[in-house]
Amino acid sequence: MTDELVFYTHPMSRGRIVRWMLEEVGATYRTEILGYGPTMKDASYRAINPLAKVPALVHRGVAVTETAAICAYLADAFPQAGLAPAVGDPERGAYYRWLFFAAGPVEAAVTDKALGVVVPDEPRMRAMVGYGSMAEVLDALEGAVSGREYLAGGRFSAADLYVGSHLIWGMQFGSIERRPAYEAYVARLADRPAAVRAREIDDRIHAEMQQG
Structure with a gap:
């Protein structure tokens, strides 16, 4: 397990939201571009997202899917970016x-x-x-x-x-x-x-x- 952040996306998808979030947090990440069709439906990607859709994120060996969940995850994983109120803040x-x-x-x-x-x-x-x-x-x-x-x-x-x-x-x-x-x-x-x-x-x- 490493701290590598891998972003699976297509440039005309909800992945554009996650790209913005990644740029906001300022973390180093690697992008994997997937084409619609066979590439997304490949078994290797279905192991990350069984619905064969983007975006998805893999961080520290854990897959995160669903765009809102990815945004919430990144805000908490990189608190120094200040993109979420602190736990306990009303x-x-x-x-x-x-x-x-x-x-x-x-x-x-x-x-x-x-x-x-x-x-x-x-x-x-x-x-x-x-x-x-x-x-x-x-x-x-x-x-x-x-x-x-x-x-x-x-x-x-x-x-x-x-x-x-x-x-x-x-x-x-x-x-x-x-x-x-x-x-x-x-x-x-x-x-x-x-x-x-x-x-x-x-x-x-x-x-x-x-x-x-």
Whole structure:
């Protein structure tokens, strides 16, 4: 077992969120680029992620999958980066709340919308779905990013990175409607040096893949 940090990704995937997180923590890492299709479905990669999807991270011999989990893991593994409120800090509750709100209700609502899934307007059905409706999810998210600079403790954290990534991507591709509160919030995030570096790395890799 070594301290090596290995990042499995594709430049046009949720791995872009993890790349940003890795650049924020400032850790040395090795990138393994996987193509969609046979490469991801190879048995050697399925041993890391049985769902044959990216991103995934291997650190100290342990595999971590699921983008929000990877962000939370990195924030705790590299506390010197200051990307999570300390254990015992009351703001850690807000940090976890919004990090996993994006991983749960936001992801589910946006995916259902993209697939054309319509939740019946009936209380029992909405209770089964969990997130209620797309409008309720977006309103809750708007409330979270309004009237404050960041989601937890008055400083940028992994929760902002994860929530902000969903808003940036969703507004760009139309899966999340543009709202002034969202745009003001992501404007504070998108030009962070680590975010810029991460985009440049993945954009360059994607361009190289297109050429080759």
